[in-house]
Amino acid sequence: MKLRxxxxxxxxxxxxxxxxxxxxxxxxxxxxxxxxxxxxxxMVDGPLARSIKGAKxxxxxxxxxxxxxxxxxxxxxxxxxxxxxxxxxxxAILVALTFKMMSAVPGILKHRKVxxxxxxxxxxxxxxxxxxxxxxxxxxxxxxISIYFVCMIVAVFIITLEEMVIISLLEYPSKNIRGFxxxxxxxxxxxxxNG
Numbered sequence: 561m562k563l564r565x566x567x568x569x570x571x572x573x574x575x576x577x578x579x580x581x582x583x584x585x586x587x588x589x590x591x592x593x594x595x596x597x598x599x600x601x602x603m604v605d606g607p608l609a610r611s612i613k614g615a616k617x618x619x620x621x622x623x624x625x626x627x628x629x630x631x632x633x634x635x636x637x638x639x640x641x642x643x644x645x646x647x648x649x650x651x652a653i654l655v656a657l658t659f660k661m662m663s664a665v666p667g668i669l670k671h672r673k674v675x676x677x678x679x680x681x682x683x684x685x686x687x688x689x690x691x692x693x694x695x696x697x698x699x700x701x702x703x704x705i706s707i708y709f710v711c712m713i714v715a716v717f718i719i720t721l722e723e724m725v726i727i728s729l730l731e732y733p734s735k736n737i738r739g740f741x742x743x744x745x746x747x748x749x750x751x752x753x754n755g
Contacts, residue, residue, distance in 0.1 A: 567609035568620050574601045574627045578634050586642035587697050595639070598631060599690040606678070621735050625676050628686060632657075635689060643696050646706045653709065656716040663720045666727040675733050677726060681719040688712055 577598035584591040605624060609615045636657055664674045676682070689712065696705050722740070727733070729743050732750040737743070 563612055564615040567605045567615050570601050570605040571623045571627050574598050578631045581634055582638050586639045592697050639693055644702045649709050652713050656713045660716055660720050663723045666724050671733040673733050675735050677723050678736050680738050681722055685715055685719050
Protein backbone atom coordinates (compact mmCIF):
# COMPACT_ATOMS: atom_id res chain seq x y z
CA MET A 561 0.00 0.00 0.00
CA LYS A 562 1.25 3.47 -0.83
CA LEU A 563 2.06 5.60 2.20
CA ARG A 564 -0.20 8.43 1.04
CA UNK A 565 -3.28 6.23 1.54
CA UNK A 566 -2.49 5.42 5.19
CA UNK A 567 -4.42 8.42 6.68
CA UNK A 568 -7.58 7.48 4.73
CA UNK A 569 -7.22 3.83 5.80
CA UNK A 570 -6.99 5.00 9.42
CA UNK A 571 -10.11 7.14 8.94
CA UNK A 572 -12.00 4.25 7.33
CA UNK A 573 -10.95 1.96 10.18
CA UNK A 574 -12.67 4.43 12.53
CA UNK A 575 -15.97 3.69 10.76
CA UNK A 576 -15.47 -0.04 11.39
CA UNK A 577 -14.42 0.42 15.02
CA UNK A 578 -17.30 2.79 15.80
CA UNK A 579 -19.73 0.39 14.11
CA UNK A 580 -18.52 -2.39 16.42
CA UNK A 581 -19.42 -0.22 19.42
CA UNK A 582 -23.09 -0.40 18.41
CA UNK A 583 -23.07 -4.16 19.01
CA UNK A 584 -20.99 -4.23 22.19
CA UNK A 585 -22.09 -3.59 25.76
CA UNK A 586 -20.83 -0.12 26.73
CA UNK A 587 -18.08 0.18 29.34
CA UNK A 588 -16.79 -3.37 29.04
CA UNK A 589 -13.01 -3.56 28.71
CA UNK A 590 -13.31 -4.60 25.02
CA UNK A 591 -15.69 -1.76 24.15
CA UNK A 592 -13.43 0.75 25.92
CA UNK A 593 -10.33 -0.45 24.05
CA UNK A 594 -12.21 -0.13 20.74
CA UNK A 595 -13.56 3.30 21.75
CA UNK A 596 -10.09 4.57 22.71
CA UNK A 597 -8.47 3.23 19.51
CA UNK A 598 -11.25 4.86 17.43
CA UNK A 599 -10.71 8.16 19.24
CA UNK A 600 -6.95 7.99 18.82
CA UNK A 601 -7.40 7.30 15.10
CA UNK A 602 -9.16 10.67 14.89
CA MET A 603 -6.18 12.36 16.52
CA VAL A 604 -3.69 10.69 14.16
CA ASP A 605 -5.23 10.71 10.66
CA GLY A 606 -5.22 14.49 10.07
CA PRO A 607 -1.66 15.23 11.24
CA LEU A 608 -0.45 12.17 9.34
CA ALA A 609 -2.17 13.35 6.14
CA ARG A 610 -0.50 16.74 6.48
CA SER A 611 2.94 15.20 7.09
CA ILE A 612 2.98 12.62 4.27
CA LYS A 613 3.60 14.04 0.81
CA GLY A 614 0.50 13.69 -1.39
CA ALA A 615 -1.69 12.30 1.41
CA LYS A 616 -3.72 15.46 2.06
CA UNK A 617 -6.91 15.44 -0.01
CA UNK A 618 -10.47 16.76 -0.11
CA UNK A 619 -11.72 13.16 0.03
CA UNK A 620 -9.73 12.57 3.22
CA UNK A 621 -11.09 15.75 4.81
CA UNK A 622 -14.67 14.72 3.90
CA UNK A 623 -14.16 11.17 5.23
CA UNK A 624 -12.70 12.57 8.46
CA UNK A 625 -15.69 14.89 8.98
CA UNK A 626 -18.17 12.08 8.35
CA UNK A 627 -16.24 9.69 10.63
CA UNK A 628 -16.17 12.34 13.37
CA UNK A 629 -19.90 12.90 13.08
CA UNK A 630 -20.54 9.15 13.07
CA UNK A 631 -18.50 8.71 16.26
CA UNK A 632 -20.38 11.54 17.99
CA UNK A 633 -23.78 10.09 16.97
CA UNK A 634 -22.84 6.57 18.15
CA UNK A 635 -21.44 8.01 21.39
CA UNK A 636 -24.60 10.03 22.09
CA UNK A 637 -27.09 7.30 21.17
CA UNK A 638 -25.31 4.09 22.21
CA UNK A 639 -22.68 4.90 24.86
CA UNK A 640 -23.97 7.94 26.76
CA UNK A 641 -27.35 6.24 27.51
CA UNK A 642 -25.43 3.61 29.50
CA UNK A 643 -24.08 6.36 31.77
CA UNK A 644 -25.89 7.21 34.97
CA UNK A 645 -26.58 10.83 34.15
CA UNK A 646 -29.49 12.90 35.42
CA UNK A 647 -32.67 12.35 33.39
CA UNK A 648 -33.24 16.09 32.95
CA UNK A 649 -30.01 16.26 30.93
CA UNK A 650 -31.35 14.12 28.06
CA UNK A 651 -33.52 16.80 26.48
CA ALA A 652 -30.61 19.27 26.79
CA ILE A 653 -28.23 16.79 25.13
CA LEU A 654 -30.65 16.23 22.23
CA VAL A 655 -31.23 19.98 21.80
CA ALA A 656 -27.44 20.57 21.81
CA LEU A 657 -26.90 17.82 19.22
CA THR A 658 -29.68 19.26 17.05
CA PHE A 659 -28.17 22.74 17.37
CA LYS A 660 -24.78 21.34 16.38
CA MET A 661 -26.35 19.85 13.22
CA MET A 662 -27.85 23.30 12.52
CA SER A 663 -24.32 24.60 12.00
CA ALA A 664 -24.64 23.14 8.49
CA VAL A 665 -27.39 25.66 7.61
CA PRO A 666 -25.10 28.67 6.86
CA GLY A 667 -23.01 26.47 4.57
CA ILE A 668 -26.10 25.32 2.68
CA LEU A 669 -27.49 28.85 2.39
CA LYS A 670 -24.26 30.63 1.45
CA HIS A 671 -22.11 27.98 -0.24
CA ARG A 672 -24.73 25.42 -1.35
CA LYS A 673 -22.74 22.77 0.49
CA VAL A 674 -22.91 20.92 3.80
CA UNK A 675 -19.61 21.16 5.61
CA UNK A 676 -18.38 21.21 9.17
CA UNK A 677 -15.26 23.11 10.12
CA UNK A 678 -12.14 21.64 11.67
CA UNK A 679 -11.68 24.58 14.04
CA UNK A 680 -9.63 24.21 17.18
CA UNK A 681 -12.82 24.64 19.21
CA UNK A 682 -14.52 21.77 17.33
CA UNK A 683 -11.48 19.59 17.97
CA UNK A 684 -11.65 20.58 21.66
CA UNK A 685 -15.36 19.65 21.74
CA UNK A 686 -14.65 16.25 20.22
CA UNK A 687 -11.87 15.71 22.74
CA UNK A 688 -14.03 16.53 25.77
CA UNK A 689 -16.76 14.16 24.54
CA UNK A 690 -14.12 11.47 24.02
CA UNK A 691 -12.73 12.05 27.51
CA UNK A 692 -16.22 12.03 29.11
CA UNK A 693 -16.67 8.36 28.28
CA UNK A 694 -13.21 7.46 29.58
CA UNK A 695 -13.71 9.47 32.80
CA UNK A 696 -17.05 7.78 33.40
CA UNK A 697 -15.49 4.35 32.84
CA UNK A 698 -12.72 5.11 35.35
CA UNK A 699 -14.60 7.11 38.01
CA UNK A 700 -18.36 6.76 37.46
CA UNK A 701 -20.46 9.09 39.59
CA UNK A 702 -23.77 10.64 38.57
CA UNK A 703 -23.11 14.12 39.99
CA UNK A 704 -19.65 14.60 38.51
CA ILE A 705 -20.61 13.30 35.06
CA SER A 706 -23.81 15.40 35.06
CA ILE A 707 -21.81 18.56 35.80
CA TYR A 708 -19.37 17.59 33.05
CA PHE A 709 -22.25 17.19 30.58
CA VAL A 710 -23.75 20.57 31.54
CA CYS A 711 -20.37 22.18 30.77
CA MET A 712 -20.16 20.24 27.51
CA ILE A 713 -23.67 21.35 26.47
CA VAL A 714 -22.75 25.00 27.08
CA ALA A 715 -19.57 24.45 25.04
CA VAL A 716 -21.62 22.94 22.17
CA PHE A 717 -23.74 26.09 21.93
CA ILE A 718 -20.77 28.48 22.05
CA ILE A 719 -18.67 26.47 19.57
CA THR A 720 -21.60 25.98 17.19
CA LEU A 721 -22.31 29.71 17.16
CA GLU A 722 -18.64 30.33 16.37
CA GLU A 723 -18.81 27.81 13.52
CA MET A 724 -21.97 29.39 12.09
CA VAL A 725 -20.44 32.88 12.14
CA ILE A 726 -17.21 31.69 10.52
CA ILE A 727 -19.09 29.86 7.74
CA SER A 728 -21.21 32.96 7.14
CA LEU A 729 -18.11 35.17 6.82
CA LEU A 730 -16.12 32.84 4.56
CA GLU A 731 -16.18 33.62 0.86
CA TYR A 732 -15.25 30.03 0.06
CA PRO A 733 -15.97 26.88 2.12
CA SER A 734 -12.62 26.12 3.72
CA LYS A 735 -13.05 23.25 6.20
CA ASN A 736 -9.58 23.48 7.67
CA ILE A 737 -9.88 26.97 9.12
CA ARG A 738 -8.70 26.97 12.75
CA GLY A 739 -10.75 29.89 14.08
CA PHE A 740 -11.93 33.49 13.67
CA UNK A 741 -8.39 34.80 13.34
CA UNK A 742 -7.96 33.00 9.99
CA UNK A 743 -11.08 34.30 8.22
CA UNK A 744 -9.34 37.29 6.62
CA UNK A 745 -6.37 35.17 5.48
CA UNK A 746 -8.60 32.44 3.99
CA UNK A 747 -10.76 35.00 2.18
CA UNK A 748 -7.67 36.82 0.80
CA UNK A 749 -6.17 33.53 -0.37
CA UNK A 750 -9.44 32.70 -2.15
CA UNK A 751 -9.59 36.16 -3.80
CA UNK A 752 -5.94 35.92 -4.92
CA UNK A 753 -6.43 32.47 -6.45
CA ASN A 754 -9.52 33.68 -8.35
CA GLY A 755 -8.29 37.19 -9.10
